[in-house]
Amino acid sequence: MxxxxxxxxxxxxxxxxxxxxxxxxxxxxxxxxxxxxxxxxxxxxxxxxxxxxxxxxxxxxxxxxxxxxxxxxxxxxxxxxxxxxxxxxxxxxxxxxxxxxxxxxxxxxxxxxxxxxxxxxxxxxxxxxxxxxxxxxxxxxxxxxxxxxxxxxxxxxxxxxxxxxxxxxxxxxxxxxxxxxxSFEEEVETDLFGEQSVLVGGVSEMIKAGFETLVEDGYQPEVAYFECLNELKLIVDLIHKQGIEGMMRAVSNTAEYGGRTRGPRIVDEDTRKEMEKLLEDIKDGSFAKEWITENQRGAPNLKEMREEAEDHLIERVGKEIREWSDIEG
Incomplete structure (x- = not known):
């Protein structure tokens, strides 16, 4: 405890x-x-x-x-x-x-x-x-x-x-x-893992993958944005206040059933194995060494990834929707 x-x-x-x-x-x-x-x-x-x-x-x-x-x-x-x-x-x-x-x-x-x-x-x-x-x-x-x-x-x-x-x-x-x-060890390793696998890395990639799947199948980018990104805040707020099961009780039965039965198909055993690899990279110092070297070189990879991400369709659509929402709100 x-x-x-x-x-x-x-x-x-x-x-x-x-x-x-x-x-x-x-x-x-x-x-x-x-x-x-x-x-x-x-x-x-x-x-x-x-x-x-x-x-x-x-x-x-x-x-x-x-x-x-x-x-x-x-x-x-x-x-x-x-x-x-x-x-x-x-x-x-x-x-x-x-x-x-x-x-x-x-x-x-x-x-x-x-x-x-x-x-x-x-x-x-x-x-x-x-x-x-x-x-x-x-x-x-x-x-x-x-x-x-x-x-x-x-x-x-x-x-x-x-x-x-x-x-x-x-x-x-x-x-x-x-x-x-x-301990310093526990704080560092859990913090880096949480950022990479869930909070920053995992969530961002999940949002973009869902958005791209809908858009590539012909759905409007604006609608895809609402379904895969905009509504995420509402779900996270519910989880923050009431826990995962509290969120499940708050959404529709259709959403709950779909989430419980299809969610494990997205985050499957392969995903969990990759998470284990991420954690091992953190624990053995591989990630730290990579990040330190990246900064010593002036962070070229990070800068390139930032530039590519700024040009993603979800960013352009999101900017337009946020401006429209501000005007309408």
């Missing part, structure tokens, strides 16, 4: 007198920094000088420093910049400030788990991972609620790393709902 911590089991005391240096002021950076500040924490921002995020952080009233300076000033250094640049930034700008009993924090364990970042052994390494995009993390906090999350410790030199992690989770508002204790 998972260990879940809530507000009653977390205290802000471990953060008293500590400066939290949030590195990056993007989606998660702005949300977590503002939430922690509103919870009474001392928060500064580390960011490249002069870009839009520097200006946004200053406009929000934060003291903003170059990353190397923020790392020196921070007792807790919370890395909220993209995975693909974390290792370079850490090695060049953060590492010189480490080694003195500081706390290094993350919201995704990619670079720690795959050893792209190797902190000194006398520093604590923790993770608080909100299971929601940054804007939702901020909005829910302002409404007096929060989003669920994960909490983990990779290094506990001080013996107090979990206390600090829970304090940060509470400051961000995660313990208002609950944080599940996990």
């Amino acid at each position: 998972a260990k879940i911590y809530t507000d009653e089991e977390a205290s802000l005391d471990p953060l008293e007198g500590k400066t939290i240096a949030v590195i990056g002021y993007g989606s998660q950076g702005h949300a977590q920094a503002q939430n922690m500040r509103d919870s009474g924490c001392e928060v500064i921002i580390g960011n490249p000088r002069g870009d839009e995020f520097w200006e946004k952080a200053e406009s929000a009233g934060f003291d903003v420093y170059e990353i190397s300076e923020a790392a020196k000033r921070g007792d807790i250094i919370h890395m909220l910049i993209p995975d693909e640049v974390q290792a370079k930034v850490y090695n060049e700008q953060v590492a010189p400030a480490m080694g003195s009993g500081k706390v290094l924090g993350f919201s995704h364990g990619f670079n720690i788990h795959f050893k792209e970042i190797v902190p000194p052994r006398d520093d604590d390494v923790i993770m608080i991972a909100p299971k929601a995009p940054g804007p939702s993390v901020r909005e829910s906090y302002e409404e007096g609620s929060g989003v669920p999350g994960l909490v983990a410790v990779a290094q506990d030199s001080s013996g107090e790393a979990m206390d600090v992690a829970l304090a940060m989770a509470k400051a961000v508002g995660l313990t208002r709902i609950g944080v599940i204790e996990t």
Whole structure:
């Protein structure tokens, strides 16, 4: 059974007198920094000088420093910049400030788990991972609620790393709902698998395959768009609120029967075997190596895939329908 911590089991005391240096002021950076500040924490921002995020952080009233300076000033250094640049930034700008009993924090364990970042052994390494995009993390906090999350410790030199992690989770508002204790390994491997097989990769390919099947058989692209993409939000909302069986009860008997009998023909044993291969690629580091190499080369494959996807019929039809819906709505 998972260990879940809530507000009653977390205290802000471990953060008293500590400066939290949030590195990056993007989606998660702005949300977590503002939430922690509103919870009474001392928060500064580390960011490249002069870009839009520097200006946004200053406009929000934060003291903003170059990353190397923020790392020196921070007792807790919370890395909220993209995975693909974390290792370079850490090695060049953060590492010189480490080694003195500081706390290094993350919201995704990619670079720690795959050893792209190797902190000194006398520093604590923790993770608080909100299971929601940054804007939702901020909005829910302002409404007096929060989003669920994960909490983990990779290094506990001080013996107090979990206390600090829970304090940060509470400051961000995660313990208002609950944080599940996990490990960096479990967080990384399940996160990557979920993105690739279901949330980003699987769903996107399923949508396009269904759309293409209908259009190639002569059906109107606009109708295919509604059936294979637009209505998906309604189904996901039902699943989110009521679970899969709650969704089944909410749709028509015809939809339920068709889904229960035909769904396994789409996601069959071959699909499940391919999922197992994806998971193995994640666990043995093959995907991480591929992604790191892709970025070192300037992400040419990713850029090409983005260009091809933008030209897909479903994107052109979708843009027209969204514009029409906005006008009509």
